[in-house]
Amino acid sequence: MANSTCKDMDQGCLCSNQAFQMEAAGCITKSCTVKESLIATNSSQTSCGAPVRDNSRGAFVQAIALAIISALFVLQRFSAKIFWGAPIWLDDWFILLSYLTCFINMFFMVCGTIPHGLGRDIWTLSPADITTFGIYLYAGGFAYMATLPLLKLSLLFFYLRIFPTQSVRRVLLGTVILNAVSGIAFCLAFGFQCQPVSYFWNQWDGEHQGHCANSNAIVWGHAAVGIAIDIWMLIVPLSQLKALNLDWKKKVGVGIMFCVGTFVTIISILRLHSLIGFTLHVPNPTQGSLGITTWSIIEMNIGIICACLPSLRILLARLFPRILGTSNQHPSGQTGRDEAGKSSNESRVLGSDTRTTVYAKGSQQRTGAEGIICQREYAIEFGDNDERHLVSMTDLDRGSSRSNVSL
Template sequence: MRGILGFAVALLTTAVSLVSADDTSAALQALPKCALACLADGITHSACASNLTAACMCTDEPLQEQLTLCVTANCTVKETLVAKNITDTSCGVPVRDRGAAYDTATIVLFVIAACTVVLRLGFKLLVTRSLSADDYAVFLLILVVVPSVVFTHYGTTPNGVGRDIWTLTPQNITDFLYYFYLMAMFYFLQVMLLKLCLLLFYLRIFPSQSVRRLLWGTIVLDVVFGVVFFFLAIFQCSPISYFWTNWDGEHEGKCLNSNAIAWANAAISIALDLWMLAIPLAQLKTLNLHWKKKIGVGLMFCVGTFVTVVSILRLQALVTFGKSNNATWDNFPVSLWSTVEISVGIMCTCMPTLRLLLVRLFPVLGGGTKMGNGYYFSGGGPAASGKVRSSRNRGLRDSSSRSKHASTHPGSSVDTVPVKPTGIMRQQTFAVQFLSEDGRKSIRTRFAANNDFTRRERFTLSLYTASLFLRVSQIRWARRLRHFTFLASLHEVSPLLLRRASPPDKPTAKDSGHLSRLDR
């Protein structure tokens, strides 16, 4: 902490004293005696001895270095901080404060993350009416994040995060380190739970036994890794309170190397992130999806790489962690990137469910229509071909129980029906699903015994009935529109029809001769 004196303590006070006699007297009285002695000795051996101006003493680097060494050797940590604060104020150095920005970012990110969790759990409860293990894990994670937000808003921010440590009171510094200790402890829990959410989600969607064994092994590793670092954060100092009281050099105790703990945690976390990203990407080829949807799923998984990038940025910010003489300022990037990492990670874990919610609200976002195994007939085609074709559906399989009743109509080859290209042609395209008699009987039986339907099935049937009603209305209006279009076309060709309907001219004698020859 004493190495903080790269700031020319006494020199800046003297600079202000030349500007105003009253300010000089107040500044000199506020300076610790050890700093005054260093000031007197430093000025007599500096280039500013003959030029006692603020500009000279605020910019004389050799004088600053000499005063730094002197104050570090002769003053306590608290006296050093007081001298630094007075000299910076006297020389007009602006006060740096990023605490408000950090507090705002923390609250905004938490609100967004909490909203995604609420949407996820609400969708599961209202639509699927069941919660899986990863849903419980993400709910527990957001509960563990709440204390960190409270500690940020009421603890680290009021006590100087994002500010220079010499602008704070000794009590502010102690309180800041206490809340920082609590946040570090909760951070290790949050990282463990965040990875656990993703791993449990992978267990739910990947049925392969080999993949599931890998996932279970990764879960065990993640839990052990999180628990070990959680207890390391708690008991890294002896006594525990030495973590937030050792800054002043007036207390006795010992601590583990906090830099080594932070670096080890960050390195293992990044390695696990990369491993967890490789598992789903390697399984994409086994999914029964169109290649476009595989790309979309892959991109959704790759969004998780942003969390890894944030972890790397946080690792870079840990270079000065544990060795800083300006803890409240230098730990700002670590605190900020830790908050971003956890909040964005929560959003990423909720993305698959949010996608289902968006597709349900806006079906056009879901891409192509998912079809069952039933037989579909498609009639119509381009005017040039003049053919009517029937084909089987090539969509995704429908795993519902009703799909087994769908008829597999024979004759899936292409059928052609010639159409005469004369007169007025009107082409229509149809899509009809044929349902076997067994399927219809099954549905009628279940309608008769309505108690067999679950709430979800009754809700689905209601939605299906409403969609049929809307479809019938759409077909009726389309027929009316086609009728009006046909009348307009008929109006345009009516002169041609009248001309054809008029009696033909009487054949001439020459024509009669030709006809008589043809008759013969």
């Protein structure tokens, strides 16, 4: 008060005087315990008529919406395979595991951190709420650390199915090992960053004994390694495009399919911005952690959605063959049609010389006045230079329906 330019008891002047407020906050921090400081800050803010902030509403709606959308994508991926009797592979199981851990993270956010203070000022919360907030933040962070490696493993096992050449498979298997080892290492580092573990959520009050490693180093290291692996996982499939037996338009389409994953990498980079200056030791961690929590939810769910897009394309092609299926139109005397009315199409697996023959039976023909037979076929099949085989969903094409139109 002595150094203030405000008159005694001039509350309006004292509340608007930033120099006085900073000096008073420093004095309270030095003279009081953490809990007493929060009580004093809350009283001061209330007396000055400061608004009670709660920015968690948008994060709540966003988390629920993304969880539902990503669940629908995972559901269509499994339901399509089950309906058509197609095998479920490792990449399918790992996308399911990644969704489960993502859902756990979302559950801890919606039912834990938000009700106990996420997006609100810490001085408006009770000590019990602050401790509970720390517990849910710890559990959600651990689930996040586990989700991203599982998601990458799903994509890597997907690549292993569509790239059969030994050189590429060795690179992919090495990436699988690197991703798994780094994922386990960061999960352990995050889980045991504090000794005892409970010190993670009890350290805020200054009344407990323990120590913690540099949490920012763990979080930044995890983000940097994840982005590096994402970029590497983009380089590997794109490097194989020139060897494909596809025209340039289809190569562009395949490249775009692989580049969808860069959207997740961009989100990971944007998430780094929310890490700048974030630490549990900031004066207002419940408000400061809103950004990093929100970006983490977006990153996980968008990753799951992008990983399921190829299977969605095949499902739509199966349901709407006239729009998304392959269409062939040719006269009866065209090369490649045998006496039984079969058409032989050859497809090349990525990086392999193996060829597969696909037959279309049951054609309907009618001879016109000039003796010319014209037939149109709509078939869901991987045929000559058809990039649909790149999504390794040929198991869904078994017994595919064909619509023959005779003219």
